[in-house]
Amino acid sequence: MERENMVKSVSRALDIISIVSMKKGGLGVTEIANQMDINKSSVHRILSTLTEYGYIEQDIETGRYKLGYKFLEISSKLLDSIDLRTEARPFLQVLETVTNEVIHLVVYDQGEVVYIEKLEGNETLRMHSRVGKRAPMHCTSVGKAILAHLPTNVVLEIINRKGLPAHTNHTFTDKEEFFQELAKIKENGYALDLEENEYGIICIAVPIYDHLGRVVAAVSISGPSIRMIPNRLDELKDRLIEIGRKISERLGYVNR
Structure with a gap:
């Protein structure tokens, strides 16, 4: 019975945290109690404990309760512990299984992309890419997917x-045409490499965002031109966009 009461108290504490987090200006005890359908004394008791540990704080002037800075401390530790390869790998494996093509994960670094993961798929495909290798941005689908979401001054630089x-x-070797291509990529949500980097190889990529909404990486599917025909690319794009969204969410990205 005591254990059951403890679990109920924890559940109520989590509910209070969730309710308080929804209101920017904070909430009073009565407002919280009304939303939870429990008495004010119980709410106040839980709030006092949460305040003591820093998870909730009370505004001295208004008396309202809002989230405490303890959550910032915890979230920063969580963000520091997030590893892109670890978070992305299950999704990359799904893509590999479904497509049987080469899957790449790259990060943006100093005006280039760096391959940090490569899954070979079941089909034979010879590509120059390998983990740790750098590649240009303007002629790769992963590079263009990232460039399309960088500030114009950064792209120009x-x-x-x-x-x-x-x-x-x-x-693409003409600057004006290239910027038109980037605008199209940003609008569509995905980038194509139509034999722009290697003859016979076509790739499709989407950007990956971090918790601050910054584009930091990209994921792609690569295959030979005989398989990566327009109809197939059209089928792959929605699945890839969804995978990119899920990986971004694992990095803390929230699409508002």
């Missing part, structure tokens, strides 16, 4: 420093 060198006859 990268282009001015790196240029738009042709890797194939399909590479």
Whole structure:
């Protein structure tokens, strides 16, 4: 019975935290009690304990209760402990199983992308990519997916420093056309590499965001042009966009 009461108290404490978090200006004891349908003395007792531990704080002027800074301390530790590869891997494995194609996970670093994960799939495909290798941004789907969501001044700085060198006859080498391509990518939510980096290879990618809403990475599906035809790309894009959203959420991203 005592254990049952303790569990009930914990449950009520969590409910109070959830209710208080929904109101920016905080809530009074009566308001909380009305939402929970329990007496004010019970609410006050739980609030006092939560306040003592820093999870709830009371505004001296209004008497209202709001979330305490303890949550910032905990959330910062959680964010520090998040590992992109670990969080993304289950989703990448799903993509590999469903598509049987090569799956890449890259991060943005100093005007380039760096491959941090590569799943080979079951189909034979020879690509230059490997974990740890750097690649240009302007001619890869992962690079373009990231560039499309970076500030214009940052993109310009990268282009001015790196240029738009042709890797194939399909590479975007004109600055104006390239910016039109980035605008289309941002609108569509995904990027394509139509043999722009390697002949015979087509890739589709989506961006990944962190808890601050910054684009920090991208995930892609790569395959030979004979398999990655328009109809298939159209089928893959929705699944990939969904995977990108789920990985971003694991990093703390909230799409408002």
